[in-house]
Structures are given as structure tokens and as C-alpha cells.
Amino acid sequence: MSGMSGMPVLPEGAPLRELPRLANMATEGGRFEAALTAGVAKARFADGLDTPILAYNGESPGPIIQVTEGDRVRIAFRNAIPNQASTIHWHGMPVPADQDGNPMDAVASGDSRTYEFTLPEGSAASYWYHPHPHGLTAEQVYRGLAGAFLVKPKVDPIPAAYGDTVLFLTDLRLAADGSLPEQSMADLMNGRVGDQVLVNGQKKPVLTVQSGTRRRFRLFNATNARFLRLTFGDAPMTIIGSDGGLLAAPVQGATEILLSPAERAEVVVAFEKAGSFALKTLPYDRGWMGPGRPDDGDLTLMSVEAQGAALTEMPPLPEALRQIPELAESTVRRRFVFGESMRGPGGMTMAFMINGKTFDMTRVDVQMRAGQIELWEVQNPTDMDHPFHIHGTQFQIVEVEGNDRISKPAYRAWKDTINVGRGETVRIAVRQELPGLRMYHCHILEHEDQGMMGIVDVVA
Ligand SMILES: [Cu+2]
Secondary structure: OEOOOOOEOOOEOOEOOOOOEOOOOOOOOOEEEEEEEEEEEEEOOOOOOOEEEEEEOOEOOEEEEEEEOOOEEEEEEEEEOOOOOEOOEEEOOOOOHHHOOOHHHOEOOOOEEEEEEEOOOOOOEEEEEEOOOOOOHHHHHHOOOOEEEEEEOOOOOOOHHHOOEEEEEEEEOOOOOOOOOOOOHHHHHHOOOOOEEEEOOEEOOEEEEEOOEEEEEEEEEOOOOOOEEEEOOOOOEEEEEEOOEEEEEEEEEEOOEEEOOOOEEEEEEEEOOOEEEEEEEOOOOOOOOOOOOOOOOOOEEEEEEEEOOOOOOOOOOOOOOOOOOOOOOOOEEEEEEEEEEEEOHHHOEEEEEEOOEOOOOOOOOEEEEOOOEEEEEEEOOOOOOEEEEEOOOOEEEEEEEEOOEEEOOOOOOOEOEEEEOOOOEEEEEEEOOOOEEEEEEEOOHHHHHOOOEEEEEEEO
């Protein structure tokens, strides 16, 4: 079906679907074993139009992987993508470096490998998985390869009555014939921002709840490059978790939350009265080069219909959720400075750099000791915001400097991705427990592919 402009129209308003789960084939307790194949598939986003996509086990978003802290995980991966290498990166997860889907460990088209790791106690969080082959990450993700990876604690302090709902946010650009257009010049500069934001693969789905309900949502920004400043309007929102799991205590009275690409948050939203509520975007200026700036500051992503007599028996949130020890003062300081420049004939190609260098997978940029806390200062003197991600660990924000002001974070949280706004310097406390080569990079995937990435060698 096509709209007035000839662009495909996506059906809206279907009940919010739950993403499929990856079945556990293990025969013993404490283990999760499954197979994931990345390959071509067809999706039906618009009526009557087939869209060739990439999918894990035929699903996009990929199936939810759910395990429990302490589990041994074994996933047999097969790359069935024609003519392209791939990997699976376990975003945010404390897995050994050689199991983390680094670009140096690419799996050739037609080949297989097994990823195997144990998830330690205290690692419960909303993670995700996606490809990380050098130069092809952006394309493979916008073509459909990304999924949620939930690690649950043995005892969950959040009341089960709130449910546990994954909202996996992706975006999509469709050509008139239903295909996914190739990357444009604007995509390469700014990162690809699609025309439609999808929730669990659906356009504006509807979630129906009983009024008086409190709902736990896990929000994932799995887009290549879209900054999502999200609000549930006047439905009271409490922030309970970040990239690396639950906060020390609930943060009440939140009205909005900014998720840059790859960030996650857990929130509890109260739908106190009967009526319509919506998950919407608010305007956010992330810096844009050239024409085509998206007009995306007032999109409805999902509707919530609260119906019936109000529930009165909702259990309260506990006052304390978990312990988050402060990463103490560090003696090692490092600086990482983002850079952008034009290169190539007529300046038609962009270079995206960290400390003046584009990525080289044969070069180690930084060496650090396992177990030692370091203070990393990430500076952004460029024209765009860049979300900074480190593999293999969770860090803490120490302070953010910008506009001649230094601000401390409002609450302590574990993070693996943090937006560094234009003109800002973000200082973070980082510790890597496991040795090996780890990536750090901008999570606008087109910037990463064009060189905004480095390697830290963690030595035992
Ligand atoms: Cu960037």
C-alpha cells in the first residue's frame, strides 16, 4: 500500500507483540544453549510489499535471549549472509574478549563458530546483540540484525505484578518498492536515521492495560543513529535501571529520558486513571550536517490504553534495588578526542576519528591493566553528538563538562554507552576485569564503520 507521496504506508494500531524467545536447548540446569543463524529473510512492513532484510533465525528484531545470572551460555552462530563477513557482539556484557564478536574475529560468509561464556553474579541487565564486522556493522544492523539479551537476577526486587515488557526500538527507511535503500551521503555523515520508528518491529502498536496498573518497561535504542528523547506524557515515570541493570534506588518523578543510540533504560510507568497514554518523542538537537535533518520531535511510538476499574492492589517499589559501589578515584587518566574531517576528491568522503586516527584493527591504541580503575576523559569538539561505547564492561559517569559548567550525575548507574554532546567533555571511571583486546567507539554505526573506533589491550 502506498501513501500520497508514493512511499509505503505501514499499518498502525495493532496490539503490541511480544518478541519471540530463543528456545533453550540445554538439558542441564544453569546452561543456555541455542543456535543463531544470520541470513536473508523477507519482511512484510507495508501491505502487499515484500522487504528483503537480514534476520537472526528469520526474525527481525532477533529473538529475545533470556538467561539467569550464573548461567553458562553456548550459542552456535552461522553466518548465512551472502558475501559478507559478520560477528555477534554481546553489547555491554562481561564476556571474554575472544567471545565478544570483535571485528578482528570475523566469521566469513558461510562459516560458523560458537560463542561461549559464563555470566557472573551481579550481571543482570538489559543487554543486546548485534553484528560487528568492520565496515559492515551499520548496514547489517539497519537491514535487521539486532536483538535483546536479558540477564535476569536470581531474585528480582521489582514486583512481578508490574510485568516485564521489552520495548525494542528500531528505525526503518523503505523505498517505494518496499526495499531498503542503500546508504546515502547524509547517512554516512550523520548516521542513518530511518523514516519510521518501530517498537518490537511494529509501527505505533497499542498496549492495553487495566487502569491503576504499573508497568515495567525495558527500553532499547537499537537504531543506527537516532537519538530518542522519550516521554510517557503525564503518566508518572520512575527510572529503575540503566545499561548495566538496576539502579541503587528508584528515581521518581522523571518526565523524560534521553537514549542515544545503543543506550537502554528500565522504567516503571503508572497508568493511574482510565484513558489514553502515549510513548512519544520530544525534540532533541544532536547536531546535523547538510540537508535532510529529520523532523522527529513529536512522534507517537506506542499508545497505551488504560481501561476498566482502577486496580488498587499494586505493590510498591522497594526503596533500595541493589548495591552499586562507587568506582573510586583513579591514578591513570586518559583522554579521547573525537574528530571529523572531509577527505577524498573534493572532500566528498568523511573521516571519523578518535585522537586524530581512524580505526586500524592491527593497531593497539591504548593499554590498560585488568582490574585497575582508570579515568577516561572523552572530549567532543565536533559538530555532532557522539555516543561513546566501551566493550566488555560497565563504567560510571564521574562528571560532564560543558557550557563552562561541570555537573555530577544525578544518580549512580552502570553504563556501557554515554552520549558526549557537542562541546562536552564526559569523564568516566572505567575498569576492565578480563584481559584481551576491547573496542571503544562511537555508536552512531556509520561513524564507527568510517573509523571512529579504537582498541584497548587489557593486560593481566
Ligand atoms: Cu559518532
